[in-house]
Amino acid sequence: MSAGWKPSWFYHAVRRLALAALHRLWEVRVSGLEHLPPAGRLIVAANHCSWMDPVLVGLTVSRVRSPRFLAKEELFRNLLAAWLFRHCGVISLTRGRGDVSAMRSALEVLEAEGCMVLFPEGTRSRTGVPLRPKPGLGFLARRARVPVVPARVWNTERFPARMPLRIKFGPPLRFEGGDDSKSYQAFADRVMETVFRL
Numbered sequence: 001m002s003a004g005w006k007p008s009w010f011y012h013a014v015r016r017l018a019l020a021a022l023h024r025l026w027e028v029r030v031s032g033l034e035h036l037p038p039a040g041r042l043i044v045a046a047n048h049c050s051w052m053d054p055v056l057v058g059l060t061v062s063r064v065r066s067p068r069f070l071a072k073e074e075l076f077r078n079l080l081a082a083w084l085f086r087h088c089g090v091i092s093l094t095r096g097r098g099d100v101s102a103m104r105s106a107l108e109v110l111e112a113e114g115c116m117v118l119f120p121e122g123t124r125s126r127t128g129v130p131l132r133p134k135p136g137l138g139f140l141a142r143r144a145r146v147p148v149v150p151a152r153v154w155n156t157e158r159f160p161a162r163m164p165l166r167i168k169f170g171p172p173l174r175f176e177g178g179d180d181s182k183s184y185q186a187f188a189d190r191v192m193e194t195v196f197r198l
Contacts, residue, residue: 005068005089007066007089008087010087011066011087011088011089014084014087014088015059015062018055018059019059019062019063022055022056022059022165025162026159026160026162026163026164026165027163027164027165028056028060028164028165028166028167029164029165029166029167030060030166030167030168031167031168031169032151032168032169032170032198033060033063033064033169035149035169035170035171035172036061036064036065036149036169037064037147038064038065039113040113041110041111041113041114041115041144041145041146041147042065042110042114042115042116042146042147042149042172043110043115043116043117043118043137043140043141043144043146043147043148043149044057044061044067044115044116044117044118044148044149044151044169045118045119045120045133045137045148045149045150045151045191045192045195046117046118046119046150046151046152046153046167046195047119047121047125047130047151047152047153047192047195047196048119048121048122048123048124048125049124049125049126049128049153049156049157050124050156050157050159051124052156052157052159052165053119053124053153053156054069054071054117054119056153056156056165056167057117057151057153057167058088058117060167061115061117065115066089066114066115067089067115067116067117068089068090068091068106068109068114068115068116068117069088069089069090069091069116069117069118070090070091070092070093070102070106070116070118071085071090071091071092071093072092072093072094073092073093073094075092076092091105091106091109103136103139103140106140107140107143107144110140110144110146111144116140118136118137118140120133120134120136120137120188120191120192121133121134121192122134126157128157130192130196132189132192133185133188133189133191133192134188135181135184135185135188136184136188137184137187137188137191138175138177138183138184138185138186138187138188139184141174141175141187142175142177142179142183142184142187145175147172147173147174148172148173148174148175148191149169149170149171149172149173150169150170150173150191150192150194150195150198151167151168151169151170151195151198152167152168152170152195152196152198153165153166153167154166154167168198169198170194170195170198173187173190173191173194175187
């Protein structure tokens with residue numbers, strides 16, 4: 001998908017409806033929103049324990065920015081889902097190997113002063129125990145010279161149970177280190193440690 005994606009009327013309509021439904025049916029508690037800059041390159045990195053996480057994080061971030069996502073290619077096999085994802089700015093990612101095309105698209109988004117929402121663990125932690133993040137977060141943060149805002153979500157694994165959904169954003173982190181896989185991994189580890197301290 002082109003980095004030049006722009007939110008359409010359809011995106012804004014879906015966003016408004018989803019926000020209204022989420023806040024009407026579930027209590028959503030948000031803190032730290034001031035850490036999201038309204039413009040400029042940005043990565044938001046969050047923990048991942050439920051399919052609901054991208055919805056909650058994306059809708060919350062959309063109060064300030066129009067976020068883009070990376071999502072596993074398997075989700076695009078359903079034609080209706082693929083159509084919806086593309087209209088919402090989601091980039092297909094092949095897991096299990098370095099997807100150069102997806103990473104290039106993410107870099108293009110960031111270099112165009114866009115916002116990417118990433119889940120560095122790469123998949124859901126069904127037990128709640130943090131998984132080791134992928135080094136791709138560090139790669140993008142260094143190559144695009146972009147701040148990374150940590151975000152933590154709570155209670156999404158219990159959705160649709162009627163209990164408060166909570167999300168907290170922390171101060172941005174900056175990449176420090178060399179242009180190598182060890183430095184990428186070290187930064188990704190630091191970001192996720194920060195996420196789970198929020």
